Amino acid sequence: MAEPALLAGFDAGQTKTRCRLSDLQGRVLAEGEGSGVSHLDSSAGPEKFQAALGSSLAAARQGLGPELRQPQGPLTLAAAAIGASGIEQHSPSQALGTRLAQELLGLEAVLVGGDESTALAGAFGGGAGIVLISGTGSICVGRNGQGQLHRCGGWGWLLDGGGSAMDIGRDGLALSLRMADGRLSETPLKALLWRALGVQHSHQLKALVVDPSFGAAGFARLAPLVSAQAAAGDPQALAVIERAGLELALLVEGVARALGLEQPPLCCLGGAIEHLEPLQRSFQRVLTELLPGSRPQPPLGDACSGALALARGLLS
DSSP, rough: OOOEEEEEEEEESSSSEEEEOOOOOEEEEEEEEEEEEOTTTTHHHHHHHHHHHHHHHHHHHHHHHTTOSSSSSSEEEEEEEEEEEOOOOSSHHHHHHHHHHHHTTTOOOEEEEEEEHHHHHHHHSSSSSEEEEEESSSSEEEEOOOOOOEEEEESTTTOOOOSSHHHHHHHHHHHHHHHTTSSSOOOHHHHHHHHHHOOOOOOHHHHHHHSSSTTHHHTTTTTTHHHHHHHOOHHHHHHHHHHHHHHHHHHHHHHHHHHTTTSOOOESSSSSHOOOOOHHHHHHHHHHOTTTTTTEEESSSHHHHHHHHHHHHHTT
């Protein structure tokens, strides 16, 4: 007897990739985790992308009931949707990601987009609202009642990322160098960050951050330290957090203004905004001034549920 066709929804981040499987009616059957992705234009980007999809799908397959496992050959998938970090709409990376996913999954009905698109679909179930993501990077995307979409931010860590963990860590380190060479009065922030990185001199810090292995994630790992110093009253750390909160509020205001949303439902996602309390307070204070009608709320579903909804849409 032929195996029932399934839907696959993927949430592919830089650290890990989740795959969730459902039947055609949307009943979740299994979920698994695999490796992370990097930008598709990087040297190993295509290989990492396919490895992330393959490993997470294999892990999800192990969670299926025995009646749905297929020991030989690939799963029978009807459609799949993938939200992946760094993929831009209507870009060469989206076309490449779609081809790679179709090749790996043996499937034509595949939708590949940025992870913000699946987060938005999951958060509001296709309805109007705004999603703000502040993790390693930051991005804000929304949809109005007419189905129009708008996005602010998320243009890569070398150019953008205001209000993200990367931004907070980088700005904290930049201030520590100003303290080291006498442009700013030294606060405990400098010693805390330098001790965490194992450096004692400015030239060591300069060499460390330009190493290709450091990158956005290296800066982002410092954000909890900057946040802790802000909570302790360090004036320079507080200044970094206040600016980050402003940047996040500006992202939300920009999306709301472009879409004509005066009282938008708002879901805030990502490690920085979810776990750094000083950042939460700064963001909420500024947002109340800029967009007093906004209505923070928990998401209806996560990025994997959004991906499954988009996959179902491919069958319509």
